[in-house]
Amino acid sequence: MNSLEVSNLKIWDSRTGKVLVPHSSFHVKQRSCLAIVGESGSGKSLTCRAIMRLNKALLHQSGEILLQGVNLTKLSEKEMRKKRGKQLCMIVQNGMRAFDPSCVVGVHLKETLAWHYGWGRDDITVKMKRAMESVMLKDPLAIMNSYPHQLSGGMLQRVMIALAIVLEPDVVIADEPTTALDTITQFEVIEQFIQLRTRMNCAMIFVSHDLAVVKRIADEMLVMKDGAIVERGATRDIFSAAQHEYTRFLVSTGLTLDHHFNKIMGGVSHAEC
Amino acid sequence: MLSVKHVNKSYKKGGLFTRERQQVLSNISFDWQQGECLGIIGESGSGKSTLGQLLLGINEPDQGRILWDGKRVKDRKTRLGNISAVFQDYTSSINPFYTVEQALMEPLMLHKKMRQAHQGNIDQLLHQVGLDSSYRQKYAHELSGGEAQRVCIARAVSTEPRCIVLDEAISSLDGSVQIQILELLKNLKTMYSMGYIFITHDIRAAAYICDRVMILRNGHIVEIVNVEQLKDVQSPYARHLLQMVIT
Numbered sequence: 001m002n003s004l005e006v007s008n009l010k011i012w013d014s015r016t017g018k019v020l021v022p023h024s025s026f027h028v029k030q031r032s033c034l035a036i037v038g039e040s041g042s043g044k045s046l047t048c049r050a051i052m053r054l055n056k057a058l059l060h061q062s063g064e065i066l067l068q069g070v071n072l073t074k075l076s077e078k079e080m081r082k083k084r085g086k087q088l089c090m091i092v093q094n095g096m097r098a099f100d101p102s103c104v105v106g107v108h109l110k111e112t113l114a115w116h117y118g119w120g121r122d123d124i125t126v127k128m129k130r131a132m133e134s135v136m137l138k139d140p141l142a143i144m145n146s147y148p149h150q151l152s153g154g155m156l157q158r159v160m161i162a163l164a165i166v167l168e169p170d171v172v173i174a175d176e177p178t179t180a181l182d183t184i185t186q187f188e189v190i191e192q193f194i195q196l197r198t199r200m201n202c203a204m205i206f207v208s209h210d211l212a213v214v215k216r217i218a219d220e221m222l223v224m225k226d227g228a229i230v231e232r233g234a235t236r237d238i239f240s241a242a243q244h245e246y247t248r249f250l251v252s253t254g255l256t257l258d259h260h261f262n263k264i265m266g267g268v269s270h271a272e273c
Numbered sequence: 274m275l276s277v278k279h280v281n282k283s284y285k286k287g288g289l290f291t292r293e294r295q296q297v298l299s300n301i302s303f304d305w306q307q308g309e310c311l312g313i314i315g316e317s318g319s320g321k322s323t324l325g326q327l328l329l330g331i332n333e334p335d336q337g338r339i340l341w342d343g344k345r346v347k348d349r350k351t352r353l354g355n356i357s358a359v360f361q362d363y364t365s366s367i368n369p370f371y372t373v374e375q376a377l378m379e380p381l382m383l384h385k386k387m388r389q390a391h392q393g394n395i396d397q398l399l400h401q402v403g404l405d406s407s408y409r410q411k412y413a414h415e416l417s418g419g420e421a422q423r424v425c426i427a428r429a430v431s432t433e434p435r436c437i438v439l440d441e442a443i444s445s446l447d448g449s450v451q452i453q454i455l456e457l458l459k460n461l462k463t464m465y466s467m468g469y470i471f472i473t474h475d476i477r478a479a480a481y482i483c484d485r486v487m488i489l490r491n492g493h494i495v496e497i498v499n500v501e502q503l504k505d506v507q508s509p510y511a512r513h514l515l516q517m518v519i520t
Contacts, residue, residue, distance in 0.1 A: 039447045039449060039450070040417075040418060040447055041417070152317065152318065153317065179445075181317075182315075182316045182317045182474035183316070183474050183475065183476055183514065183517050183518060184316050184513075184514065184517045185316070185317070186517075186519065187517040187518075187519060190519060209447045209448050210448060210519075211448060212519045213519055216519055249449065250448070250449055253448060253449040253452045253453075254448045254449065256452050256481075257451075257452065257477040257478060257480075257481055258477065260477070260480060260481050261476070261477040261480045261481070261518065264480050264500060264501065264503050264504065265503065265504045265515070266504050
């Protein structure tokens, strides 16, 4: 069953009339993970924000976006707000900017959960505590009482994942969630994403330009170039036998570093140990 | 040659009236040989960027000495024409009111003897980093990330320094552009016979370009190892770090 179906999505700038994403259609099956790969400026984030309907007012979009059979483009802004967070969850690149800097992290979490589920304060604390422990965050209460600037990028990213676990959305959209993190935190956050998928029945859209990460997490992938989808298919097939020239270029350059690293490390793949 | 001897650095902690200081670097000592590419690897918050600032002389150590050929690196004259830098944030590294040409001329103007000689060499510099002369009149905001970073590298190379400190210079670029920049750095290294100090959290990139790698944790040097011996690292932390690489 398809969790999310996007058909004929077109995004253009209303001032200049420039088409940014010409004609894109794809779908995400339940419990599967779709990766969107491409260089910066290829329209990956634009597509994600179009699904969430969070693009700037000057960017117009057309086409159909079906979430569990409901057409999101036809919803009013008020109904859309109910969908965001509860059914569609977005995890952004920069954790520092995702939280309100003027209040402690807990306030944000309480606000979100109270809005969607109407839970009381104690209820929320108990649920968040459990979720935060499951993403390997030690001392959840202290984290909920600290400001975003007191936490590291990796911690904030995991707080967002914990919130996603509690919200139990149908679709999680992760827009470059690990790009701003260092190697160790990146590894830990990716592990949490993999667990998030196995634990919940959600579908996932994972946007990244890091092919090593994509290879590890995604079942299917889309390759975007200048707004258009140039190739799609199962991740394994694309890595072994890419059809499009651009994909081959991306895969070969992306794996150059890996091969060199593996050669130095004696050909043993260390990610699996 | 750059030598760092017993360097300590601490920053004042938060509050207005607290005397508490946070130790960022403690007892750092190492040598950088002419023409070598030394990688400095660490997690965020391990003090690698602070160390980069100290090497560039834009920040002063609390204790210890940093010497370039026996002279203090804090002294502008020591650094002039010897050390330059490329930073992570390419959008804020170029003066927004300058064209690419002006940006490239900036370090050359400071260099008296180079001023005339290099007037015509802007094209050549741009060519070396894979850009053509049509970029001369462009402004920083008209460039993509990879192009802007190339301009920054061209600017760092223009005075023909013997050492360039690259602080996370490729971290915010796309995978394919990263490779292009790494290749470019490798070529420039042989062309100008200079060395790099390559600060990064990306171990794969460091393994690709560096001769020697220094692993930093909480302001301490965990290990310094040649790239060929990277798989034989001794300390548990370094091993842990290498296992975390997603390939």
